[in-house]
Amino acid sequence: MQNSLNNDLKPSSYLFTKLIFAFAIVLASFYWVGQLDEKTLFPTSISDPFTFSHWVDNGETWLKQNYRWLTRMIASEIRDVLYVVEDFLMLSPWLFIMALLALIALAIGGLRLALLAIFSCLFWGGVDMWDSTMQTFALMGISVFLSVLIGLFVGVMCSQNNRLEAIVRPVLDTMQTMPSFVYLIPAVFFFGIGGPPAIFATMIYALPPVIRLTNLGIRQVSAESMEVARSFGSSRLQMLFKVQLPLALPSILMGINQTIMMALGLVVLATFIGAEGLGSEVWGAITRLKVGWSLEAGSCIVLMAIMFDRISIALGDTELKLKPSQGQRFYLLPQQWDRNPAAIFIETIIGAVWQSITFLFTLFTKALAWIAYKIVATFSQSRASILMGRINSSVFLTGSIVILLSIWLFDVYVVNIGSFPEVMQFSIREPVDEAVAWLVVSPTFIAFTKGLRAIVYLYLLHPLDIYLTHLPWYFVFTAFGLIGWVSLGLRFALTTVALLFFIGACGLWVSAMLTLSSVMVSVLLCVIIGLPIGIACANFPRLNMILKPILDSMQTMPSFVYLIPVLMFFGGNIVSAVIATVIYALPPVIRMTTLGITQIPESYTEVSHMFGSTKLQRLVKVQLPMALPSIMMGINQGVMMGLAMQVITPMIGGGGLGRDVFYSLSLSNTGAGLAAGTGIVLLAIILDRLSQAWTKKQREALGV
């Protein structure tokens, strides 16, 4: 046993020597680069004639001249739909919308979700962002609808056709390594600015999960079920609709959940191409440095994210949660709180309200069913009783229709409900602003932030920036080429070099190195912070229990939101950008570390117990090496998220390629934006493949 353990550990200690060797080379080159005093530029003889952005701009002009009618037409179609939906959402009485949302939440996820929906609505109205929220809703609704529609279709096609799947799969892989922001550029290219390009970009960006999970779900349907269906003579279509799709439904719904969350992430960013909504509120607040305002808007987004997430997850739960007849007690809070009298009091009230609503619903339904029965019975007795049965069995639907209808009638014929009443509005802007103002002048706080900024900047960011920008380009080429060669083979090495060449030729060399540097620093900090937390979580289940829901909700929040607290405490500068990136990319690192350690088979830890290792020895000699593949995977995800964040951090002072994208976009400089965006994507592809190859090697070495 011990022997096999030793064997298992060998590859990583081998790796360790290699790492030390590599480190030595880097140090040496560091010294050497320190002697150089100028930034190395990519040879202008290559980058000058390679005017990628001009070609793109020319292409755009050409497209505009020749196909403008087409894109205009599509854009105007989308715009028409958008206006209809927006009008419906914004002009309907707010009570109507709230009731609609709450009832949908109730039907899908039960009373708790309904309460969440009501709370969210009151918050949106309360902070006076009802209209912005509705605009975001409209954008979301249309893009998700299109995404799901197209995704289902493509996913089903892929599941039926292996060749198509083989083509689509790498496309999806590439799409998922691209930062969301990059999708906005071609959208602007084709559709100009405003709602239509936002919808278009979101639709494309959010497409992969539905396709993937539809395809997967259908392919996972057991061969036995298919055989049974065939044995009864099902045609291919019958098979699809009666067996495959229903059985794939949980998987498809999971895909839709992911799609919705991705869509929300991009829809709020689409403010940069002129789409109105909560995103513009955040952006407006950030540009004016209004912390309270941005916090309000950010909270609106977070509430929306949580609501969408919970509702779409609840959709996938097969068991029906809505059973009006059940006399069970209602629990809003965790059941451990049961002894707290206040909790019981609240729950009892809500429970009573719920019971009486249920009673009213049933009463309404019975009455309605009876009336319908009487009317139809004059024509046909049998049909009347069927109808009565139907109505009676759908208490909920009937009740909902009655409620919605009465709100609408009340609005039209009695009193105009209109928009959210001002008396119910509140604002957290001033208190937050004051609190922040108070905080940022406190000397301890200043010392803390200043210190942190200084450490990150002086000891990490600045030296690395200098190093990477001063390092001759051919050195970087060689380094990446070699690493690529060792990890994935010659073909990948050549591809890497070609991709780097493209970045250089576009004249983006310095920006790319700055991006690389800030991602590296962010990920390094992520590891320094995340690894210990992950280890702690693995060893203290209670800590894990507390952190898990926090990490879960962090991962459902759009990246945009992360800028707000950072801006609040650290202001806008390059270190803030790094801090925002670290916070954003932290969850996967923590998660995968915990996962990797908890997944180690019992037998290994037992062996080390047997040999009397201390906790620390066990951690260093058994747990960490065994968990390495998982940790690497977490770091890989961290890198990808860090890169994705690069396009957003320029809003609070980030630099590099992200800033190029950001400013080209705001100047609608399609060519330059596309070039810089492509640069980020290429970096993402290189880093992704490399770290995946490493993870795989580690896995194989450990035989897991």
Added chain:
Amino acid sequence: MWKIFGPNPQKIMDQLDANSTREEVQRETGHVIAVKDVSFSIEKGETFVVMGLSGSGKSTLVRCLSRLIEPTVGNFFVGDKNITQMNTKDLNHFRRFSISMVFQHFGLFPHRSVLENIAYGLEIRGMSRVERLGKAMEVLELVGLSGWENNLPRELSGGMQQRVGLARALAVSPEILMFDEPFSALDPLIRREMQDELLSIQKVVKKTMIFITHDFQEAIKMGDHIAIMKDGEIVQIGTPEEIVANPKNEYVRQFAEDVPRYKVLSAGKLMRQPATQKTQQAFSANPTFFAHTSDKVEDLLEMIADSDAAIPVCGEKGELLGEIDRSIAMHSMRSKN
């Protein structure tokens, strides 16, 4: 009929050496001969059992009949229709109306209620909802599951699940019912109960049945005819009695040994021929006291036990053919002979 699994079955088929065994072919070419030159005919309304150990090609054989697996070579006729030559449309029609199958692991659709599972075949035909659910309800009662119609399959026990499987197959009123080891996944007690129930249902519906099993006892119990398979080939076909009385080779004998012969064999197979003088006299003295050749020994045990003399055995027309006595009966109760 033949079925060869592998990348190029046709080529193997053409080059096949008549004498090479399944192992040799597999070793040399990587192709598996799952069904090898099998032919048989089944009477309308009878139960035809295919019995063999696991891996002998039974499942492949029945699936070739309904073309869930395409046979490499061979034909399957139902009446004068050649199923193997049918195009997809006709084949689907055949599967929808004429044949249905019960599966070893039940194969119930987890997303459909019991009733909807039973109605699946009818739904595929395009029958209206009311009509098909009504029909499914009838069959549900036939298999004794009333009251469970709205449950999901996973809420039922194994035995009940297979009842649903059976009901689903019966619901389409097919000419032919196929069973692929339907009771193998069940506990022995439940299995016996299901066998009896299937027999009693068969008395009512009188379908042509093809029944697969790896259990010789079950084969004897259910089958009018039995085909014994080994390595893709049929070793012997016959009635249970023929097989137990005259096993063709050592392989079949090993199975036959395990069954008590008196339960399977009839007086006609075991009687001493011709009858002794004494029995002839007793028969002419009392011509109403005799056994038929077709009577199973098991059913004559009382009679034999109560009579010290041998019992006369007569043919169809009442002619005296032989006699049976305690010694013969006792010998037949030993399982090995």
